[in-house]
Amino acid sequence: MLGASDAVGARIEQLQFDLGEGPCVSAFSDARPVLVSDLGAADPSGRWPMFTRAAQALGVGALFAFPLQVGISGIGVLDCYRANPGALEAEAEALAVADAVTLALLNYQAQLTTEGGPGDGADLFDLSWRNHAVVHQATGALAARLKIDTGEALARLRGYAFRHARRVDEVAEDVMAGRLDLGEEQE
Missing domain, CATH: 3.30.450.40 (GAF domain)
Known part of the structure; x- marks a missing residue:
């Protein structure tokens, strides 16, 4: 946005x-x-x-x-x-x-x-991406760790956020900080 x-x-x-x-x-x-x-x-x-x-x-x-x-x-x-x-x-x-x-x-x-x-030289994609950068980072980290595609990793983030009435950005921050594990044991 x-x-x-x-x-x-x-x-x-x-x-x-x-x-x-x-x-x-x-x-x-x-x-x-x-x-x-x-x-x-x-x-x-x-x-x-x-x-x-x-x-x-x-x-x-x-x-x-x-x-x-x-x-x-x-x-x-x-x-x-x-x-x-x-x-x-x-x-x-x-x-x-x-x-x-x-x-x-x-x-x-x-x-x-x-x-x-x-501006600071950032293009429109960069400006938009920055709003949800942690979500993109957590998606990639989950995909790599769990050996799943990025679509499934993002779905896990969104699903957890929805179930717990949280913003997906907040869930992603917790994943990246190591406070939340969305591996198989979380399902």
């Missing part, structure tokens, strides 16, 4: 990262907008059951996710939410905003790669 408009928006993004499901995840993987006008409807609840319940508990009634992409290359997703259920009335305008955000991020990336660009 590069940014959020408010605490609820940040929590929505954290939930999707922790759970590995939600409109943002689907919009990125499917490379198309995901427009959920009523988060309480049966279809979204079936598609993202854990996310849907948690987002509703935050007071989210509708969520709209727009992939940020150029052609088939995706660089992220723009999520918009609101408290009340209801259809998005300005879909064309929202798509135009997503395109503008994509171009702004690509221009920013271009500035970062030129001499004298803003």
Whole structure:
């Protein structure tokens, strides 16, 4: 996540990262907008059951996710939410905003790669990765130690976090510090 408009928006993004499901995840993987006008409807609840319940508990009634992409290359997703259920009335305008955000991020990336660009020289991937670096590190460490693929290692982190009502970042920190072992004996 590069940014959020408010605490609820940040929590929505954290939930999707922790759970590995939600409109943002689907919009990125499917490379198309995901427009959920009523988060309480049966279809979204079936598609993202854990996310849907948690987002509703935050007071989210509708969520709209727009992939940020150029052609088939995706660089992220723009999520918009609101408290009340209801259809998005300005879909064309929202798509135009997503395109503008994509171009702004690509221009920013271009500035970062030129001499004298803003910031500390980190590119957008680095900035995004830093938000969850410990999760990526713990995933790799678990995969190597348990001789499993990284998908299964990340699933273990997420599963433990979900079962214990914790953020996946916190679980990853405990794994990396040696305070938590997610080997076979934990299952």
